[in-house]
Amino acid sequence: MxxxxxxxxxxxxxxxxxxxxxxxxxxxxxxxxxxxxxxxxxxxxxxxxxxxxxxxxxxxxxxxxxxxxxxxxxxxxxxxxxxxxxxxxxxxxxxxxxxxxxxxxxxxxxxxxxxxxxxxxxxxxxxxxxxxxxxxxxxxxxxxxxxxxxxxxxxxRTPAKPQELHRAATIYLAAAPVDLKLAIEAGKRLKEHGQKVLIFPSDTDYSLASRADHLAFCWGEADEIAVMEALDRLDSSEWRRLRPDGKLHLIVFGPDNDIKKIAREIESFGAADFVVDAANLGERGLIAELSGSTVG
CATH class of the missing domain: 3.40.50 (Rossmann fold)
Structure with a gap:
């Protein structure tokens, strides 16, 4: 443009x-x-x-x-x-x-x-x-x-991609150490919807994120500042350059607080492209969000 x-x-x-x-x-x-x-x-x-x-x-x-x-x-x-x-x-x-x-x-x-x-x-x-x-x-x-x-x-002006392509997308799941169990839980739910999942707990610098089509960060107990900093690192990683069409999701779990409520309400937090309530993963995974993605 x-x-x-x-x-x-x-x-x-x-x-x-x-x-x-x-x-x-x-x-x-x-x-x-x-x-x-x-x-x-x-x-x-x-x-x-x-x-x-x-x-x-x-x-x-x-x-x-x-x-x-x-x-x-x-x-x-x-x-x-x-x-x-x-x-x-x-x-x-x-x-x-x-x-x-x-x-x-x-x-x-x-x-x-x-x-x-x-x-x-x-x-x-x-x-x-x-x-x-x-x-x-x-x-x-x-x-x-x-x-x-x-x-x-x-x-x-942007042609939509067929939804079938998104169902086969690979999703890299990340979380703060305190929330690792939530990433595993999210991975199980996403696999039930036919979505491929990658979880690398030791990949603290997200160097392996570029192997995936899309990224998702799981937020439960972690401090909001730590979550925002992690989203910034994911957004500025090699993945973003190699996967310009990829989307960065924030999956919000409990316990609830005012900041999480606002993030869900306005569907925005930090560098995340989408904010997803974890309660919805069992119903649709990330398919709905990915099928609505914009091609760069």
Whole structure:
């Protein structure tokens, strides 16, 4: 996905969306950590090369237009819009997703009257920078809504894998030493559902995790900080590089506490892609979660 570099006023929403896209294992170009070139022809070449690798482009348009590369008379925001339009002309299946917030984030905390006066017309703003294309998709809502909008579009373009492939998936089960018995219990339940299981109690650095398609960490008595650190190590292990389509699950056992209740409720904890209640393993294993996975 080509995620266009924004001007400084929308840098934070840009960084948030890049994290969300990467968390789902999509590739983002250009590199979010590296600045674009200063020289005009060099930056144009870099943008075109990155666009050629992408399926679509995502743009952020605030009040500012970004820096002007040497030798060019437009800011980086307008330049990337124009280059993406050129890619649409070359590839009709390519299109642009454009966020033009009606109220820029910095203005959201302004007084009601002042904010109302600053409401922007997305189509009028785009017309000041570039030509509206038939395939353009424009969102004027909040950053959170735009993120949902983008993720929905990406997932709609991703072909689902047949569920049969997931039933044969191999799952690496890990746990803190105090919860090892829970990993064994989970393994028995998963095997009943035809899922292959790997458990290596001595593999404390998770070097063998890359042998599995998916990972699951079992949480019972362990301290929540230790669980979060273990999830971070699993997420940053060699497995993640070798298995970009793999999913990291957190299987929550008793005893219950407020943090576990919240994790189940919001279905999120640390680096885990899914939070699963251990009580559900006997009914469906991890098949339901794996069949809903997103391909990177």
């Amino acid at each position: 080509y995620v266009a570099k924004p001007a400084s006023d929308l840098l934070e929403p840009y960084e948030t969306l890049v994290r969300e896209i990467r968390r789902r294992h999509y590739t983002v170009v250009p590199d979010a950590q590296s600045p674009l070139a200063d020289e005009g022809s060099a930056v144009q070449g870099a943008i075109r090369s990155a666009l050629a690798q992408a399926e679509l482009s995502i743009h952020f348009i605030g009040e500012r237009r970004g820096y002007k590369p040497d030798g060019l008379d437009v800011g980086i925001v307008s330049l990337q819009l124009a280059e993406a339009a050129g890619e649409v002309a070359r590839r009709p299946d390519f299109h642009r997703l454009i966020w033009i917030p009606t109220i820029v984030p910095d203005a959201e905390n302004a007084a009601v009257g002042e904010a109302a006066a600053n409401v922007r017309d997305p189509l009028r703003i785009l017309a000041q920078l570039d030509t509206l294309l038939e395939t353009d998709e424009i969102e004027g809502d909040t950053a959170a809504r735009f993120n949902e909008f983008v993720i929905q579009r990406l997932e709609a």
